[in-house]
Amino acid sequence: MGYHPCMKPIGEMGAQELEEFVRSGELDPLETLQVLRNPYCSLQIVEDILRSTRNLQTHAVRERIAGFPGLDLGTALNMLGTLPWLSLVHVAQNPKTPPLIRRNAERMLVQRVHALTLGELVALARCAHRPLIRVLGDQHDERVLGALLDNPRMAENDVLQLVQKKHLSAGILAQISTHRRWGNYAQVRYAVAIHPNTPLPVCLSLLVRLPLKDLKDIASSHEAGAAVREGARRLIERRQAETQRSGKIRR
Numbered sequence: 001m002g003y004h005p006c007m008k009p010i011g012e013m014g015a016q017e018l019e020e021f022v023r024s025g026e027l028d029p030l031e032t033l034q035v036l037r038n039p040y041c042s043l044q045i046v047e048d049i050l051r052s053t054r055n056l057q058t059h060a061v062r063e064r065i066a067g068f069p070g071l072d073l074g075t076a077l078n079m080l081g082t083l084p085w086l087s088l089v090h091v092a093q094n095p096k097t098p099p100l101i102r103r104n105a106e107r108m109l110v111q112r113v114h115a116l117t118l119g120e121l122v123a124l125a126r127c128a129h130r131p132l133i134r135v136l137g138d139q140h141d142e143r144v145l146g147a148l149l150d151n152p153r154m155a156e157n158d159v160l161q162l163v164q165k166k167h168l169s170a171g172i173l174a175q176i177s178t179h180r181r182w183g184n185y186a187q188v189r190y191a192v193a194i195h196p197n198t199p200l201p202v203c204l205s206l207l208v209r210l211p212l213k214d215l216k217d218i219a220s221s222h223e224a225g226a227a228v229r230e231g232a233r234r235l236i237e238r239r240q241a242e243t244q245r246s247g248k249i250r251r
Helices: 015-023 029-037 044-052 059-066 073-080 084-093 101-117 116-128 130-136 144-147 156-163 170-178 186-194 200-207 212-219 225-250
Strands: none
Touching: 015 029, 015 186, 029 059, 029 212, 044 059, 059 084, 073 101, 073 186, 084 101, 084 116, 084 144, 101 116, 101 130, 101 144, 101 186, 116 130, 116 144, 130 156, 144 156, 144 170, 170 186, 170 200, 186 212, 200 212, 200 225, 212 225
């Protein structure tokens, strides 16, 4: 369907104009997508679009239809099953998507994680939201976990849960300790310092940035390695000695 010289842009059409436009002939995929983006697009218009298989050939069109409010559940789930992982992310993160469809999109994504390539996992880690963050935290590749650390949806508690995982490599633990965001959290520094896979130099660099209370906890912790406990005890002694010296000077 081509544009008539007097025709309004699809994005500016009202409800009745949009309905007449859809029913006036066969839309191409770009026109279909523009109709679906129009704020006056109704469920009736979506159902009219569904009658033409040509309209459904592009992922972007099926993505818009799958998350359309009020769409028949069976139709929506069928659409979800045909979408690539990135379209499923868009459906799951769109606030207009009905909750049931959002949860199903998330479930499909979780099921597909094991089949994604490394590049896809890294891309997903950068934009994932909470249900997927937990799943991606089980990955072993440092590139995936590194991308997850930079995800703006990550919260301190997500990082703390990640650091509790025993499979974390020395490399990713070092990344967390120096991360421009997470390296500033005392609880994260504490958790990394007592992790068994954290290299000793990294642990010692973290200890000097911890408060005295945390150092005392580490000095008596069964989770921390012997060298880390000893490092904490020496720092405690040094700080206590400095406190005594400064007290004498003040007197």
